[in-house]
Amino acid sequence: MDSLCVNELGCHISQVGDVESNCASSKDTDDFKLVVCEFDEDRSYSPVFIGLQGAPEAKITSEKKLTPELQYTPGSQCLPSLERDGDNNYNFGNSCSEYKPLVVDCCRLIDKTLLKSNGFLLVSLEDMKYSYDSLNIKPDKMFSKFGLNLYPQDYHSISVVRKKFSGYVRDSLCSSFSGMLRSRATLPGGGVVEECSWRKISIGLYPVAKEFVDSIINDEYTQLDVVVSELCIVDFSDDNGFCSVRESTSEEKTHVMECVKRIVNKDLRFCARSAWVDASKIVFSRSKCVECGKDDFGVILRGSDNSSILKTRRKFSRNILSVVGAKFREMLRNGYKFEDDTVLGKFSWFRVSRKLLPVAQEEVKHILYAQRVELKRIISESRAVANNKIDRELTVEEKSSVFNKIMKLVDVEARYSFRKVWSDILKSFLHESDGSARCSNDIVVDGKFENNLHYEDDAAILNIRRRFSSDMSDLVRKKFCEIISSGYVVSDGRTIDNYSWPEISKVISPVVKELVRPLLEKEREKIYEVLMKARVVVSTPGIYSSATRKLTSSEREVIFGKIMATVRKRCTSLFSNVWRGLVN
Incomplete structure (x- = not known):
């Protein structure tokens, strides 16, 4: 879209209540003539109110100015220029309603040069909400993390960097842990890396894990610092249905970066635990029984086969989380009633699991079936390792044994996923609905x-x-x-x-x-x-x-x-x- 810049104009914000739909109006003041433009009913764009320069003493709510940038639709009958009449007034030619005012597209990175020249920009609350929703951002959750309302695209950029480096960290730790398990490495505290729970080994292993990924974390901080340096803040107001977007202050940038580092450190421990669980399941369980030629699956599978099995389980696990999450949220929102007339409420998982498990299993049975077919195909093509060097085809009995044991793991993982999804939904719902409304003191639990x-x-x-x-x-x-x-x-x-x-x-x-x-x-x-x-x-x-x-x-x-x-x-x-x- 072409744009028409009026460099000689300043801009002041008019009261939104003065705007009449699909029209242009003007108000004479002692110092300047204010022109108010609004767009068509499709509300494709957020309005910005343009005023003629000449009233520097005029006060507006935010004490800021906007440099106007009028946009017009090519092919329209609007003139792509402004003319002055004899009274030194601006003549917009055709109806002002055909001009498109300054646009801030919330689904794109904001034009920082435009923001710097104006100080702040206006966006309708409706557009801002749509932007958050389209990027799958929960404003309440974001605010609880940072104490600020970040511009949606900036928050999304932070999340993208975090996700990318989390994958690097996890892969690096999994590889390092696998090597330590095979070699029975000695930890600085004197302990030996061997099969055990994360809780028992984390005291000695976690400091080592942090050293393994120190360079990756530093690279992550560097990229995050670039994103945060251009950070924009959204200031919400109950007035007129608009919010303002502005540059962040140096204090806010420092605060956000500190919050991000805390999140990175917290997630690092989770990544280390997850990598340890995977490494101990795949590597150690195979190598510990080389002499007898068996592992947890009954045979020693090739590393590539184990990796394919794990990737398949992760892929379908994400699908299960998404589908079950949507179902549980719908049930809770609509006050789902079970066959015994018990109404689903915000109860802990151990209180509702007997009723919700059948519902969840029915909802994802097609996903579990697809996963079953995919795993069966992988196992049919898998090979067993003999003497750590030679591989061979699996027998029919071995394929059946491996498949059955993997499906048991899948079932356990699915149950864990159901519980985690329910817990996350409870957190979000109770946060959204927290209040002091009049209410009944009686809740139905199991009749x-x-x-x-x-x-x-x-x-x-x-x-x-x-x-x-x-x-x-x-x-x-x-x-x-x-x-x-x-x-x-x-x-x-x-x-x-x-x-x-x-x-x-x-x-x-x-x-x-x-x-x-x-x-x-x-x-x-x-x-x-x-x-x-x-x-x-x-x-x-x-x-x-x-x-x-x-x-x-x-x-x-x-x-x-x-x-x-x-x-x-x-x-x-x-x-x-x-x-x-x-x-x-």
Whole structure:
């Protein structure tokens, strides 16, 4: 589109309320004549209000000026020039409505030279919202990260750089970890790199991992610094349905860069953990059993085959996340009702998983089927490695074994994906609908009316219970092993050995109950601390709106009593399970 620049004009912002649709109007003032233009009903462009220079003392809301840039449509009857009449007034020739005012296209990088010359630009809120949506940006989430509303294309550019370098970091770490696992490398602290959970090895391995990718991270910071140096900020206002776009200040650039670095450091730990999991699954599981010629799949597959399997799983996993996320969001927004008339609400995953799992599995069954077909094809062409040098074709039995074991991993991964998607949706919905509206205190859960704890508090209590349950299990197992190995003799003269739990429970239950009493007291304290600050989510008449409030003292005591009753039942079950695991 050609443009017509009027260099001798300054620009002041008129009150939007003075604008009449599809018309041009003028207002005489003591100092200048203000011309207001607006465009056609299709609202393809955002309006900018053009005023004649000559009123430098005129005040506008932002105390800024805009250099006008009028645009016209080629082939129209508008004259591509301005003429002065005898009274020194500007004559636009034909109807001003045919001129297209200054355009800021939110789906492109903004013209920084234009921004510098004007100080700020106006964009309609509708256009800005469309730009955020088209780039899949959630403004609330962005603001929570930076405390600023970044221009959508700038935020997108930051995300692109982050995504690119995250891939580099992950690939580098996976390759490095694989080599360390094969060679059983020694860590600076003296430990040996071997198969174990990330939690156990991260203390010694994570500092080494940071050194591996230090140069990549520095390159990432360099590119991010270039993007941030040109950063634009969006200032939203409730006035007139417009927002302004301006250059960021040096303080804002420094602040955004610090936030980005914190995000990079946080994501680095996640990348390291993810790379360790993949490396230990693919490399170590194969190399640790070279002598017997088998790995977790029953045979040693070629590295290229393992890589193809992993890439296929990742590809379909992304599709599953997208489809399930859309389905869960729709269900929650519309107040989905199950067959037993229970209405889906903002509950923690462990409370709704039994009802949501069948729905999610039905929604992605076509994706799982396509993944199954693709994996079957890859396995049919895979080869087994013998003596670390020679490869051979897989037998029919080996192909079947490898395929079945991979599909079990796929099933576990899908369940994890469902849980993660639900957790992310809860975070976004509860943030969007946070308020203090009038609401009912009763929520339906599994057909019963109960207070519904905020999912974060519910999850915090669950994590406490899991942590103490794990500690108790270790403590009880150690005690049972000690009792069995020492030939413990009970009062009736029997030596405790491989008795079944019903036969021996009355004798050793009091011993282990006393043993775990201190842990139970600590767990009790931790749970009560959470409940003291816990919130309850209560429904409102809206489609997916809700509000939160603090628990009352009576509600707290009731919920605390129910939780501790469950904890005591869990202890009895835990003793039984640990004993059976040792003697069976």
